[in-house]
Amino acid sequence: MPQPVIINTHTHTHTSDSLSVHSGVMMVEHLLLLTLLISGAHGIALEDMKGPLDHKVLDIPEATPVPYAIFQFTSAKADVNGYRLSGDSQGVAISDDGWLYLTKPLDWEQQTIHHLEIEALIDDEPVDGPYSVALNVLDVNDHAPVFSQDVYSGEVMEHSLPGVQIVKVSAFDDDNPETPHAELNFSIISQIPNTLGVPLFQINGQTGEISTTPAGVWLIYGAREARGSSDVLRKKFEDFCGPVHNVPYDQNPFFTCVERAETLRLDALLDPDYYLIVRVEDLGGGAENALSSTAWVNIAVRQNLWVNPGPIVIKENFKAQYPMLIGTVTSNDQSAMYRLTQKEREIKFPFLINPAGEIYVTEELDREEKATYVLVVFAEDEQGVLLESPMEILITVQDENDNAPKCGINVFEVQENELVGSAVGKLNVHDADDEETTNALLTYTLLSQDPPPNKFRVDTVTGNILVATAGFSLTHTPQYTLRVLVKDGAPGSPAGRNLWFVLLIYGTITLSEDEPLGTAVVTIKATDADDPGTGSSKVEYHVVAGDPGGVFAVEVDEVTGEGRLVITQPLDFETTASYRLQIDARNPEPLVSGVEYDERATTFVTVEILDVDEPPVFDMDVLEVTVPENLTVGATVLKMVAKDPEGREILFKLEGDERGWLQMDSSSGELKTKQKLDFEEARQLSVRVVAYEKNAPEKQAERDVSIQIVDVNDNIPQLVRSQAFICTKERKPVVLSARDADSAPYGEPFTFALGLKKERSNNWELKAVDGTSATLHLKKAPPSDQTLKIPISIKDNAGMGVTHLFEVRVCNCTELGYCYTEPGTHRWKYSLSTTIGILGGTFAFISEKRVKGRGARRNNLFKYYKTVKVGKYRV
Numbered sequence: 001m002p003q004p005v006i007i008n009t010h011t012h013t014h015t016s017d018s019l020s021v022h023s024g025v026m027m028v029e030h031l032l033l034l035t036l037l038i039s040g041a042h043g044i045a046l047e048d049m050k051g052p053l054d055h056k057v058l059d060i061p062e063a064t065p066v067p068y069a070i071f072q073f074t075s076a077k078a079d080v081n082g083y084r085l086s087g088d089s090q091g092v093a094i095s096d097d098g099w100l101y102l103t104k105p106l107d108w109e110q111q112t113i114h115h116l117e118i119e120a121l122i123d124d125e126p127v128d129g130p131y132s133v134a135l136n137v138l139d140v141n142d143h144a145p146v147f148s149q150d151v152y153s154g155e156v157m158e159h160s161l162p163g164v165q166i167v168k169v170s171a172f173d174d175d176n177p178e179t180p181h182a183e184l185n186f187s188i189i190s191q192i193p194n195t196l197g198v199p200l201f202q203i204n205g206q207t208g209e210i211s212t213t214p215a216g217v218w219l220i221y222g223a224r225e226a227r228g229s230s231d232v233l234r235k236k237f238e239d240f241c242g243p244v245h246n247v248p249y250d251q252n253p254f255f256t257c258v259e260r261a262e263t264l265r266l267d268a269l270l271d272p273d274y275y276l277i278v279r280v281e282d283l284g285g286g287a288e289n290a291l292s293s294t295a296w297v298n299i300a301v302r303q304n305l306w307v308n309p310g311p312i313v314i315k316e317n318f319k320a321q322y323p324m325l326i327g328t329v330t331s332n333d334q335s336a337m338y339r340l341t342q343k344e345r346e347i348k349f350p351f352l353i354n355p356a357g358e359i360y361v362t363e364e365l366d367r368e369e370k371a372t373y374v375l376v377v378f379a380e381d382e383q384g385v386l387l388e389s390p391m392e393i394l395i396t397v398q399d400e401n402d403n404a405p406k407c408g409i410n411v412f413e414v415q416e417n418e419l420v421g422s423a424v425g426k427l428n429v430h431d432a433d434d435e436e437t438t439n440a441l442l443t444y445t446l447l448s449q450d451p452p453p454n455k456f457r458v459d460t461v462t463g464n465i466l467v468a469t470a471g472f473s474l475t476h477t478p479q480y481t482l483r484v485l486v487k488d489g490a491p492g493s494p495a496g497r498n499l500w501f502v503l504l505i506y507g508t509i510t511l512s513e514d515e516p517l518g519t520a521v522v523t524i525k526a527t528d529a530d531d532p533g534t535g536s537s538k539v540e541y542h543v544v545a546g547d548p549g550g551v552f553a554v555e556v557d558e559v560t561g562e563g564r565l566v567i568t569q570p571l572d573f574e575t576t577a578s579y580r581l582q583i584d585a586r587n588p589e590p591l592v593s594g595v596e597y598d599e600r601a602t603t604f605v606t607v608e609i610l611d612v613d614e615p616p617v618f619d620m621d622v623l624e625v626t627v628p629e630n631l632t633v634g635a636t637v638l639k640m641v642a643k644d645p646e647g648r649e650i651l652f653k654l655e656g657d658e659r660g661w662l663q664m665d666s667s668s669g670e671l672k673t674k675q676k677l678d679f680e681e682a683r684q685l686s687v688r689v690v691a692y693e694k695n696a697p698e699k700q701a702e703r704d705v706s707i708q709i710v711d712v713n714d715n716i717p718q719l720v721r722s723q724a725f726i727c728t729k730e731r732k733p734v735v736l737s738a739r740d741a742d743s744a745p746y747g748e749p750f751t752f753a754l755g756l757k758k759e760r761s762n763n764w765e766l767k768a769v770d771g772t773s774a775t776l777h778l779k780k781a782p783p784s785d786q787t788l789k790i791p792i793s794i795k796d797n798a799g800m801g802v803t804h805l806f807e808v809r810v811c812n813c814t815e816l817g818y819c820y821t822e823p824g825t826h827r828w829k830y831s832l833s834t835t836i837g838i839l840g841g842t843f844a845f846i847s848e849k850r851v852k853g854r855g856a857r858r859n860n861l862f863k864y865y866k867t868v869k870v871g872k873y874r875v
Helices: 015-042 214-218 230-241 254-263 832-847 854-865
Strands: 050-052 056-061 068-074 082-087 092-094 099-102 113-122 125-138 151-157 165-168 185-192 201-203 209-212 274-281 292-302 312-315 324-328 337-342 351-353 358-361 372-380 391-398 423-426 442-450 456-458 464-467 481-488 502-505 508-512 520-524 540-545 552-556 563-567 578-586 602-610 623-628 636-639 650-655 662-664 670-673 684-693 700-710 723-727 734-739 751-754 764-768 773-778 786-795 801-811
Touching (some): 151 165, 185 201, 201 274, 209 214, 312 324, 337 351, 456 481, 508 520, 540 552, 563 578, 636 700, 662 684, 734 801, 751 764, 773 801
Parallel strands (some): 050 068, 056 125, 312 391, 508 602, 623 700, 723 801
Antiparallel strands (some): 185 274, 351 358, 442 481, 481 502, 734 773, 786 801
């Protein structure tokens, strides 16, 4: 515990002053007791509260109870019996024995520094000083943060992506902004309603920006109404359109009326869909002794007009006036310009879109030519910047029965010992109509067999040729001809087609689909009874049917006259699994009149192709896609489509993703985002997608994918520097410069504006210099040095931005341009001890050149002291 200390006071002998003397003694005793209590509570020795009369800086907490002892000064002069206090001394006093104390609490918000001067007296005559004493008022957390508004309002579009800013709240705190007392943190403490049980909104604790959470994608326009309910629409019709007189509802254009009435709503926020209670706390938030306040945020959900009108079904061969309207899209931006492309790389594109967003088909469609189309609609501004996410619309062409069954090559083998019920083969018949409809449903009827008796039967549904009776003989009957009726369509359908064809049973040649070109398949020989060695006996061979693609050709041996059937084009099991080739033998010279070629100059060769495992095949060669940089993590960028020719299961993998922003669903082929895309870091991604067989990974195909990233306005302009000073003598303008990481049109040019209230802005003026800078001008010098925080609003070319506080120190500068600042008041300047050391050396120099007269010496010393340079500043 501190030892008792006796404070000697100057005692007046006048009787009339006895009361004041008594009061002074009581006050000093009270002051001494308070000093002892404070020093004991804070571990401050009483000796530390005393010192020689000198220049000094003292820290005083604001709102300190009075009387409060600050410091006891002791003059080096002998016989001092009093002290005099001047300067900003309101609420501060000094006793005759040098105790500086408070008579009323100080307020940091009113004045942060009190500049005093103290002189030592002998009988009211100054003998020491004056000395400068600065009382630095320390802020305490005595002001709760206050919102700039009691109620905020904002709108959010339904199904918005997470992170889209809805509204920004702001608050201010009168406490010292350089301390945690004014360090604010925002939080949402309540969401009404909360039917899903999860937060749909989030707030940035530092900036106060409110946006949607990932769960906010479920926000629905008009969520409190029964959407599509006739009762709701009927009520709206009655509310908006007045009574209806004997007219059925279904004959009233109430949908149009309701739509028109709803567009006349003055403010959708008058009836918000959600209420948020937002809290702001000082001390950085979360502290037990933090002060706080709350505000309401009203949020209305706005309808998203960018809605996919598909899938759209168009009947093939539809007779109508073209172009024919098939759908409409509407952007949420009324100035949007629409562009239509096709997702697949197809030359024919019979669709167009007009400036109103109406989509038309320009001609009749043929399902057998193309069954589906994927239209990609873009909504852009005049510079081609996306205003909405690209929309894919599926167009399906509906089938009609406009194709008759077509017979392929049908050649089968029958063994002499073939058993009854054995399958000879399946008729190769194809109908180009939609297999999922009755238009391609085929039924088979066996009409006749040659020669009889009937040795075969046909399955009416599958078209399989089956053995009906046994006992085949190659010697007696080497071949059979069957007549089969094939009909498409549902039973009894008038749209059915009949097909007659002849079935010949021959031997079959089997080839692998990877047989090399030039391979000889079979050798054939025709004979001619004309004179050998003449044009009349020379034989030419021609494949006249069964090979429309020219896969086979016959090469003639000029010596032997034989023909060799060879492969001239690659075989493909998936395209054609078998061939029935009709080969005719002809002379180069024409036959004489009356002689004609018959079946003896024709032969048939059946070639069956064996399947070989081939790698997967992508449906597109070059893949390019454009996505915005604010695409949700996990969203699908592109769906890869590949098929295996043999129908085996395939998987996908991703290669070349150096940034690790993407991921591939190995089963579905969906290329998705794994990390947030950043246009400022990379404007294009080039990756490779590999499709491979699950059970044979070496069977693979790959495609390059180019992803163009579109910039969105996700950065705001930032000041390059936030501090400056202005000398009142010259008042040169301060140059403000800003930068923005976004590219055009979301970057420069910037718009600078003062955020001051109108009545306070007359003393400041802001002038634009170029697209990235402006100058701040001080019109009139203030009566004293001040440090001011000027709110500067900076917005980018798209109108996005915030208000920044720019700190300006306005001061009466010295000849070298430095501001006067009390030494030791800032932690980055020289300390008091250093300052005293400098002054001590200066005073020693001056003492050699004394000036006669105590008052003149004191005045000159004080004048010189005010011009001594301490650190960067002059005092």
